Amino acid sequence: MLxxxxxxxxxxGGVPVLEGVSFxxxxxxxxxxxxxxxxxxxxxxxxxxxxxxPLAGRxxxxxxxxxxxxxxxxxxxxxxxxxxxxxxxxxxxxxDIAPALAAFDLEDLADRPAxxxxxxxxxxxxxxxxxxxxxxxxxxxxxxxxLDVASVGLFAEAVRRHLGQGGAALIATHxxxxxxxxxxxxxxLKARPRASAEDEAxx
Amino acid sequence: xxxxxxxxxxxxxxxxxGFGLGLAFFLIVTVLVPFGVGPDTELLSxxxxxxxxxxxxxxxxxxxxxxxALDWEDGSLDLLATAPLPLEALVSLKALAHWxxxxxxxxxxxxxxxxxxxxxxxxxxxxxxxxAVGTPALSVIGTFGAALTVGIKRGGLLLSLLVLxxxxxxxxxxxxxxxxxxxxLATATPLALLGGVTCGTIALLPFASAAVLRINxx
Numbered sequence: 001m002l003x004x005x006x007x008x009x010x011x012x013g014g015v016p017v018l019e020g021v022s023f024x025x026x027x028x029x030x031x032x033x034x035x036x037x038x039x040x041x042x043x044x045x046x047x048x049x050x051x052x053x054p055l056a057g058r059x060x061x062x063x064x065x066x067x068x069x070x071x072x073x074x075x076x077x078x079x080x081x082x083x084x085x086x087x088x089x090x091x092x093x094x095x096d097i098a099p100a101l102a103a104f105d106l107e108d109l110a111d112r113p114a115x116x117x118x119x120x121x122x123x124x125x126x127x128x129x130x131x132x133x134x135x136x137x138x139x140x141x142x143x144x145x146x147l148d149v150a151s152v153g154l155f156a157e158a159v160r161r162h163l164g165q166g167g168a169a170l171i172a173t174h175x176x177x178x179x180x181x182x183x184x185x186x187x188x189l190k191a192r193p194r195a196s197a198e199d200e201a202x203x
Numbered sequence: 204x205x206x207x208x209x210x211x212x213x214x215x216x217x218x219x220x221g222f223g224l225g226l227a228f229f230l231i232v233t234v235l236v237p238f239g240v241g242p243d244t245e246l247l248s249x250x251x252x253x254x255x256x257x258x259x260x261x262x263x264x265x266x267x268x269x270x271x272a273l274d275w276e277d278g279s280l281d282l283l284a285t286a287p288l289p290l291e292a293l294v295s296l297k298a299l300a301h302w303x304x305x306x307x308x309x310x311x312x313x314x315x316x317x318x319x320x321x322x323x324x325x326x327x328x329x330x331x332x333x334x335a336v337g338t339p340a341l342s343v344i345g346t347f348g349a350a351l352t353v354g355i356k357r358g359g360l361l362l363s364l365l366v367l368x369x370x371x372x373x374x375x376x377x378x379x380x381x382x383x384x385x386x387x388l389a390t391a392t393p394l395a396l397l398g399g400v401t402c403g404t405i406a407l408l409p410f411a412s413a414a415v416l417r418i419n420x421x
Contacts, residue, residue, distance in 0.1 A: 049285050052421040068285045072278020078217040079210070090206030091286045129282075 001026050002065060002168045003137050005048065008057035009191060012043040016055055016191035023184055025137065025168040030159065030181035033172040039186050041172035042070070045139045048170065067135035069143060073126025077115025081106055081125055084114050089132040100131035103158050104151075119146040127155055130162075138162065138169040144177070152177065204292060207283075211300035214273075221266055225305040226312055229262035233316040244321045251320035252381030255330055256337075258316075259309045260370055263341040266305050267366065268359040270297050270349040271416070280353070284420055290413035298339075298346040298409070306338030322385060329384020333397060337377035340401040343408050344369045350412040353419050372400050 001024045009019035017040035025031055033041045047054050048061075049068035075084050085097045101107050104124040109117065114125060123146050130138055138159070144152050156177045159169050171177070215222040236254050237247055274280040283293055313334050314327045322330065348366035352358035376397035383390045 051281060051284060064287050066285065068282065070278055070281060072276075072281070074274075074277055074279035074282040076210070076214055076277070076279070078214060078219065083210075083213075087206055087210045088282075091283070091288060093287065 002061065003048070003170070004060040006058050006060070008044070008047065008059065009055040010040060010043045010047045010052075011055045011191075012040065017043050018186055018189045019056070019191040020189055021057070021186070025170060027136075027166040027168060028163045030163055030169040030171065030179055032177070032179070032181050032183045033170065033186060034174075034183055035186040039190065041186060042141050044186065045070075045141050045170065045172060049139050061137060065135055066137045066139050067130050067133040068139045068141075069126060069130055070141045071145065073122050074129070075114040075117075075122055075125060078113060080111050080113055081117070082110040084125060085128060085132060088129045092133045092135070094132050094134040097128075097132055100128040103131055103161075104128040104154055120148055120151055123147055124151055124154070127158070131158065136167045138167065138171070140169065140171045140173075142172055142174075144173060144175055204288065204296060207288065207293065207296050208300055211297065212303060215300070215304040221269055222304050223308070225262040225266050226308045228265050229258050229309055229312060230316065232258040232261060233319055237319065248321040248323055248385070251317060251322040252326060252330060252333075252385050253378045254320060255313055255316060255322075256333070256374055256378040256381060259313065259334055259338065260341060260374055262309055263305055263338065263345060264363055264366065264370075266301065267345040267349050268352070268362050270301055270346055271353040272349070272358070275353050280416075281420065284416075290416055291409045294346055294350060294412040294416065295405075295409045297349075298343045298412075301346065302339050302342035306334075306342050310334040310338060325387050326381060326385030329390055330381045332390075333377045333380035333384070333394070336380075336394065336397050336401055337373045340373045340404045341370060343401075343404045344373075347408045347412045347415070350416045350419065353416065373397065376400060 003025040005021055005023050008021040009016055011017060021044060023031060035041050046052050048059055049066050082097065085100060089095065089097050101110060104127060106124060106128060109121060114122065117125065127143055143155060147155060156179055159179060162169065214220050233254065240246060271280060274283065284290060310331060313330050317327055317330055345366055348362045351365060352362045355361060376393045379393040380390050380397055383393065
């Protein structure tokens with residue numbers, strides 16, 4: 001198993017949003033997270049990515065196994081597309097950005113400053129970053145926002161190739177990506193309001 | 204790690220990066236002082252070390268809120284926090300990049316501005332030496348302040364209020380080195396204390412900065 005989550009409870013701003021979350025992801029598997037707005041998908045992904053500690057339960061994954069992508073793409077407007085991607089490739093210690101540029105059809109834009117890209121092009125660049133992380137588990141929060149139909153196709157193809165290479169993906173999305181994936185609905189895992197909300201320690 | 208440093212330096216020198224802002228501010232403050240206190244050369248040369256130090260400190264303060272705010276806004280901070288780079292290394296590199304783009308130019312510009320302030324000839328070496336030893340502490344302490352206030356809208360003022368009191372030891376010892384140097388007195392003791400403050404902050408504060416950043420990212 002690349003990622004196993006046992007009986008996880010997560011909180012946002014000190015308020016528990018989900019509890020009893022359990023799932024496992026093996027090589028080649030994708031899991032689609034579904035649930036209405038505010039149901040805790042983002043919080044769950046941030047917890048799995050290690051950006052915040054879980055309230056309860058545990059997450060088992062190899063260290064440095066998870067690549068996280070959120071609503072913000074982390075692009076620098078004054079750097080070119082190639083420079084942005086090269087930066088992340090060097091941070092993650094992988095070399096070649098050419099396959100990532102090709103996978104998201106960004107080759108023609110490589111020398112353009114990221115600030116001059118359209119919203120959809122920025123998103124494609126943000127997703128291309130996943131390919132240069134070289135990490136097996138992708139935790140993606142609404143990856144298809146502002147993508148057109150063709151780009152959604154490119155993205156689905158990239159995920160399929162990643163799964164084919166033994167990777168795994170955990171994707172929160174509202175649209176059908178055309179992937180063969182299990183669907184994990186978080187709606188029924190909504191945390192019960194606690195009588196006395198535990199006072200989260202400052203540290 | 205080199206990648207992060209070279210990216211921050213590249214961002215600083217490109218459009219809107221703010222490189223030179225601190226330097227220009229330092230220049231203007233130091234030029235304004237003789238207008239304020241009058242053309243009394245003797246008085247100016249006596250207050251020159253202190254004015255140069257206060258000017259450098261304020262110039263350093265000016266660019267602190269950019270250290271993390273920009274990375275926070277565009278989401279890179281979240282992504283960097285999940286990258287293989289430890290947060291302690293991240294904050295150290297951010298402080299180093301801030302020093303290279305802000306502190307180092309101040310050190311190099313100080314002798315030129317010393318002329319405007321009629322700094323005595325003996326003082327030039329010591330103003331440069333004291334700034335070179337002291338400004339790294341300003342960047343490291345400032346990075347801690349920036350980590351504390353990351354995510355707060357318009358946190359710049361709060362950042363200044365948090366950071367300025369922490370700058371006091373560096374200012375006292377730094378200005379003392381420069382003053383004693385200008386008057387031809389022994390500078391070893393304040394210089395050692397200034398170096399001690401700098402080494403102490405470099406050794407300890409990155410851990411504190413990384414800890415508060417972790418909390419602020421939740």
